[in-house]
Amino acid sequence: MSATQAVVTDNRTKRQVERDTRRNEATAQKRLTSRGATIAAVIIAIFWTIPTFGLFVTSFRPGADSNSTGWWTVFVNPSFTLQNYGEALTSGGTALTLGASFINSLAIAIPATVVPIFIASLAAYGFAWMNFKGKNIVFVFVFALQIVPIQMALVPLLSLFSRGLTLFGTQIFPGLELRDVDHSFATVWIAHAIFAMPLAIFMLHNFIAEIPSEVVEAARV
Incomplete structure (x- = not known):
């Protein structure tokens, strides 16, 4: 077989493989997107959502109605x-109400993330x-x-937060009084930042590192 015939054979084989691949993909897509499968998925989604929807509706109903009748009424x-x-x-079982606890969660989560x-x-x-x-040694560390x-x-x-850090008689980091409300959030922010820093870096x-160097050069210009 000459080189030309070999190239023609390889091209035919390649085209045949591409046709078979497209046909198999079309068959799989047709089976996965059939009308019956779509209807079944919609029915399952509806039944899956009904209990959650019922809880949502009940949360807006008066207590007397919820105790005497179903949510569908x-x-x-x-x-x-x-x-x-x-x-x-x-309401709340502690010194803080649920609303105040929610505000505290936002006051901790947002700065501790940013x-x-x-x-x-x-x-x-x-x-x-x-x-x-x-650089590599520090990054590995x-x-x-x-x-x-x-x-x-x-x-x-x-x-560190309660007594601070003192080296050779010099105070490096002042202690933060954990019982003091004014500094309680600061301690949580610092703790979250310390624990999240390695993974974030x-x-x-x-x-x-995946940003093209051309983009950085263009930004500098």
């Missing part, structure tokens, strides 16, 4: 109120695009901090 005798949500947000991401993005950019001596169990750091962290480094 709302379509015949509609009666809605926001009293349930008001009682839920203003602060480590902001600091980690600066460090990740340095590791990805700046060349300095010992930062990545290795992820294997440190959080439980091992809780007691030293508590000691590692993930952002991998993302920033």
